Amino acid sequence: MKKIHISHLVFILFLFSSHESLAQIPQVPGELQFADLIVRINPQARREIQLDVDAQYRNPTFFKVKQDRVNLYMPIIEDELRKAGAPLDLKYLAIQESSLIGDAVSTSNAVGFWQFKQGTAEEVFLRVDNQIDERKNIVSSTKGAALYLQKHNNTFDNWMCALVSYQMGLGGAKAYFGTEYNGKQVIDVDRNTHWYFKKFLAHKIAFGSQTTSLVSNGQYMVEERVQGPTTLAVLAKKYGVTVKHLEEYNLWTRNGKIPGDRVYTVIYVKDGSLPIQQAVIVEQKPQTQQIPSTTTAAASRTYKQADSFPRIAGNTTKASQADQITVNNLEGVQAAQSTNQSAFSDRVGLSENKLRRLNDLDKNERIEAGKYYYTEKKNGSAEVSTHIVRPGETLWSISQKYGIKLSSLKSKNRIRQDRDLKAGMVLNLQEHRKRGDDIPIVKLADPAPVRQTTANPTPTRPSNQPATTTAPPSRPASTTNITHTVATGETLFAISKKYGVTVNQLKAWNNIGSQNIISIGQKLVIFRP
Structure with a gap:
């Protein structure tokens, strides 16, 4: 039997290990979604972005540390972006800017999770003084970043330009892009595309891939809204954690004191089973x-x-x-x-x-x-x-x-x-569906057959709306339909009484919202037994 030299065996194991590791690194696709944009990446740009993706995975220990921070902070970031009505994809910018290190400081003296300079922080209503630095508060700074980016997107109507303006400033981005991309929905990325956007795409691919496990393992972040004046020492007793623990995660209060000028968010980490509302996977399916x-x-x-x-x-x-x-x-x-x-x-x-x-x-x-x-x-x-x-x-x-x-x-x-x-x-309505995922379909209640004696009301969008014989919600089992034109002074209640139906039926048949608003001349469809 031929002997295998030990060095050869080690080399083979090394190659196998390296191959397995590389197989886990997400690959840059030719097309992806960012916010409401379709981004098409040519081969040269894909190779360039792939180098940045690979660099994130090069040191497994460093990647794991960063990933653990993502586990803790991302649910909070996503929640604040969602409340602000900003695209959830912007969450990857915080990873790019600071690696989610709360007291990170750049060479240009930008500080915190989203790397704000003091003047810009004050523009988005963050408090920065010798007591409080909200750039280091994950909740406040995310609100500020969403406001800043939305303001710039209002100028460009293009989230790529708005994102690059985060690095260049609004004036610099306007000079760089002009109006070329205003309102544009498809972006072609090539070697001339701004480096900051390509770097962002690398972070989105590296940390948004399904190959990256982003569910916290036994720990989760808790948010507490606090109206001062109080101290971290007082709150530590209330939350059952150490003062040192609160200080570690709340670097925004420089002396451990929380003033009473506004409501602040204090965060801390708890061990145990992750609550359902915080069990978030980045870009998970709804x-x-x-x-x-x-x-x-x-x-x-x-x-x-x-x-x-x-x-x-x-x-x-x-x-x-x-x-x-x-x-x-x-x-x-x-x-x-x-x-x-x-x-x-x-x-x-x-x-x-x-x-x-x-x-x-x-x-x-x-x-x-x-x-x-x-x-x-x-x-x-x-x-x-x-x-x-x-x-x-x-x-x-x-x-x-x-x-x-x-x-x-x-x-x-x-x-x-x-x-x-x-x-x-x-x-x-918020997250992008992943490539290859089928749109799920749930079962609707079986509609009852309808005998129509008058024409259907005008559809919402005549040029595109497909014809349908399916009954509207709450329609009686055997019905005819009539059209009522709203007259001056009429209300839903009065109309319901006139035809012997309920207000809720009128609303369901005519897609009327919770405000019960109807207008003079509006056509209402009514189904009667």
């Missing part, structure tokens, strides 16, 4: 994807919460006038009557092109009475994480319901046409 196909969607919270959208606030008695209401916290207006885009844009004080752009309208689409339209830019994500598709809905109607850009909705779900939309689909 929980609704785990709904078995046999689940009845109508019984789920996700299905019911859609009835509270769009959320209308302000002077709702003048909803059809400009500058009176907000729709999902955005400036909006309700159409009092069906009309063309030109007449409606004149009425609300916008150019026709801007109205069309803000509401993702095709050129010849009519404005529909009773529907809400936005007069400022929609968001890249919605307030809630998912939506279960109902019969008759279109991608456009869903985007309007939640105030999310149509392009973002399509990008997050890798779906482009209404013909691909199916009732019961669970669409993502």
Whole structure:
């Protein structure tokens, strides 16, 4: 039997170990999503970005330490970005900027998790003085970073430009990009693309890959909102931790004292089973994807919460006038009557092109009475994480319901046409669906057959909405439908009494939100036994 020299065996084991290690390193794809953008990366740029990805994995010990910090801090960062309505992808910028080291200081004297200089920190309302430095507070600094990036994105309407402006400043980014990328939804990355964006993509790929385990193992971060004056010593007794522990995770208070000028967030680490609400995997699938196909969607919270959208606030008695209401916290207006885009844009004080752009309208689409339209830019994500598709809905109607850009909705779900939309689909409204993941479908209640005696009401989006014979929610088992035109002074309650139905039925049949708003001239469909 031939003997194998020990050095050869060691070399073979080394090669096997190296190969196994390299196999775990995520590879840069040719295309990915960032915020509401589709990013296409050419081969040369892929090789360049891959070098940065590989560098993150080169020292396993260092990578594990960084990964442990991600485990603890990322749920908090994601939560603050979500509250601010900012893309969750921005979370990787904090890793890039500071490796999530709270007291990190750059050569240019930028400090903290998001590396703010003092002047910039004060612009986003962070307190920085000899007592408090909120740049080192993960909650406050994330709020500040979201505000800063959103402000710059309002200038560019492009998250790549906004992200690069984080490094260059707004003036520098405007000089660098001009208006080339304003409103652009597809970004081609090549050797000329700004290095800062390519470095960001490397961090997103390195820490967003499924090959990276990002679930905390027995430890999780706890947030406590504190109104001072108090001290870390007092709070340590209250939370059952040491003063040293609180000092380690709350470097933002320089002397252990918390003043009473505002509410601050104190964080500390607890051991034990991770609570469900904090068991977050970076870029994980939304929980609704785990709904078995046999689940009845109508019984789920996700299905019911859609009835509270769009959320209308302000002077709702003048909803059809400009500058009176907000729709999902955005400036909006309700159409009092069906009309063309030109007449409606004149009425609300916008150019026709801007109205069309803000509401993702095709050129010849009519404005529909009773529907809400936005007069400022929609968001890249919605307030809630998912939506279960109902019969008759279109991608456009869903985007309007939640105030999310149509392009973002399509990008997050890798779906482009209404013909691909199916009732019961669970669409993502915040996170991007991973490549290769099927859109889950949940079971809707079986609709009852309908005998229609009049024409259907005008659909939300005539040019794209697929024909359907599926009954609206809460429709009686055997029905005919009529159309009622809202007259001056009428309310949902009065109309319900007139036809012998309930207010909730009227709202369900006509997709009316929780504010119970109807307008003169609005067409309501009513189903009667």
